[in-house]
Amino acid sequence: MILRYLTLLAALWIMAMPATVQAQNGPLRITIDEGVIEPLPFASPDFVAENTAATQLAADIARVVAADLTGTGLFREIPKDAFISQITSFSSPVQLADWRAINAQALITGAVSAGSDGRLTVKFRLYDVFAGQELGSGLQFDGTQAGWRRMAHKVADAVYSRITGEAPYFDSRVVFVAETGPKGDRKKRLAVMDYDGANVQYLTDSSSIVLAPRFSPSGDRILYTGYETGFPKIYLLDVASVGRQVLENQPGTMSFSPRFSPDGQTVVYSLTQGGNTDIYRMSLSGGAPQRLTSAPSIETAPSFSPDGTQVVFESDRSGTQQLYIMSANGGEPRRISFGPGRYGTPVWSPRGDLIAFTKQSKGRFHIGVMRTDGSEERLLTASFLDEGPTWAPNGRVIMFTRETQGAGGESSLYSVDITGRNLKRVRTEGGASDPSWSPLQN
Structure with a gap:
């Protein structure tokens, strides 16, 4: 479903015309009418901290990723208090039915580990909730703890590009x-x-x-x-x-x-x-x-x-x-x-x-x-x-x-x-x- 959405959305940007995007039981459709784009709802739970040193960084990275996406005007984050289930392990199967129930069309999961040497590893996956499948392959970024915001921007860039079909721009x-x-x-x-x-x-x-x-x-x-x-x-x-x-x-x-x-x-x-x-x-x-x-x-x-x-x-x-x-x-x-x-x-x-x-x-x-x-x-x-x-x-x-x-x-x-x-x-x-x-x- 997200794949159909990105094709239509990319066409919309190219034409630079206003549109409305509506979620339906069938494929997502864009109707060019009153000049408002209905943002795509997504969920971005705090990333899983794989060690104690990564606890705060895991939450901070997830917040920057969500802010990047919502800042485009094309995405709407579903608030945490609406979540039915939580992501507690990056490797465990995701209960997509729980995210479908709150109308999340995209789900971003991630994990963060921080080393005593100042290194940082960030992993993430992106799911097309209604299609019931992962969208693309998971990615891993390695860097320094001081550069955690850049790594968050890289995650957001990857999500943005996969969903819209557009080139990235957050890591700039x-x-x-x-x-x-x-x-x-x-x-x-x-x-x-x-x-x-x-x-x-x-x-x-x-x-x-x-x-x-x-x-x-x-x-x-x-x-x-x-x-x-x-x-x-x-x-x-x-x-x-x-x-x-x-x-x-x-x-x-x-x-x-x-x-x-x-x-x-x-x-x-x-x-x-x-x-x-x-x-x-x-x-x-x-x-x-x-x-x-x-x-x-x-x-x-x-x-x-x-x-x-x-x-x-x-x-x-x-x-x-x-x-x-x-x-x-x-x-x-x-x-x-x-x-x-x-x-x-x-x-x-x-x-x-x-x-x-x-x-x-x-x-x-x-x-x-x-x-x-x-x-x-x-x-x-x-x-x-x-x-x-x-x-x-x-x-x-x-x-x-x-x-x-x-x-x-x-x-x-x-x-x-x-x-x-x-x-x-x-x-x-x-x-x-x-x-x-x-x-x-x-």
Whole structure:
């Protein structure tokens, strides 16, 4: 039954249309009607602790797995007080009839053992309750007790992928600008965290302004724009060592808005010289930068296509901010945005099928998506100020900055799926902006 569900659900996400999912005696069916998805009910009992040292970790891991799944808006956890039976042994047969009786369509069981050497082993199984069978084979993850949250995310990723047919995204990180202080004197520093806001690590201090951090395709480096000298320059930071270097340009120029190429060997960015702003690319292995645009207008916010052959960017060459695509080697661009309002900060989906963007229209800001030819534009959000989208590794969820109005306004991170559903705030300790999603961790 879950297998039928995942096929239909995957199709739903691809079409990005609203739907209702209903459980019946026969196969699960999706009816496209009033725009609500009925979440799939699942049970996730505390994992079995196979030794005393694993007792708390077993419960914590099960809670993170459940939070990952429910956070998608596609799953609904059945509360523990509804359980008829318990899971006390990972190897014993599961009484699926007891879980069927409480309408659990999926059941996640697991076991955890913790060694005195700090190692951790996590096992899990996923059951299609109504079909009366295990869905896929059980998996085991080995790691450290300090990395227990990552192991929980890996379990949730496996469950999510088996049920939806989509690629995973929970075991990923987000780099962002952490903000403190009043709106007129806001302090900013780079920080990195798990996708759900846990395990925050600060990468810079707040002595100078930092903007627009961007993860490398391998997740080990970050590009960002810094104002240490009073003028914007591009910095390359190593996440592990927090060591950094300036990517130098010609004297008298300002460089900003950098992004990596898909192979991580090239950077595309904007450079201002003599009052004109154009897009350049440079190899991180050395050599002279290559100028990609030469129009008497402002070209900025470039982003590579996943295959590295094209670049989408924003330009006001038509009189207002619009989106254009050109070859990664330069050449004549083609305009892809034609709706009312202004378009900016385009980012190519990792799947290659969509481009996310910021749109300003009629006094409101929106996060939207469109096909790479500019068709099928959809606005996913609307507020006083939404901007700066970034894609989850699987291309199904977008994170962005939302700022509230007024003198006391604060920036926060939000996420939304590409159907426009499941808009929610991402947990951070204080103000936050400019998110960039990492690839899946190794």
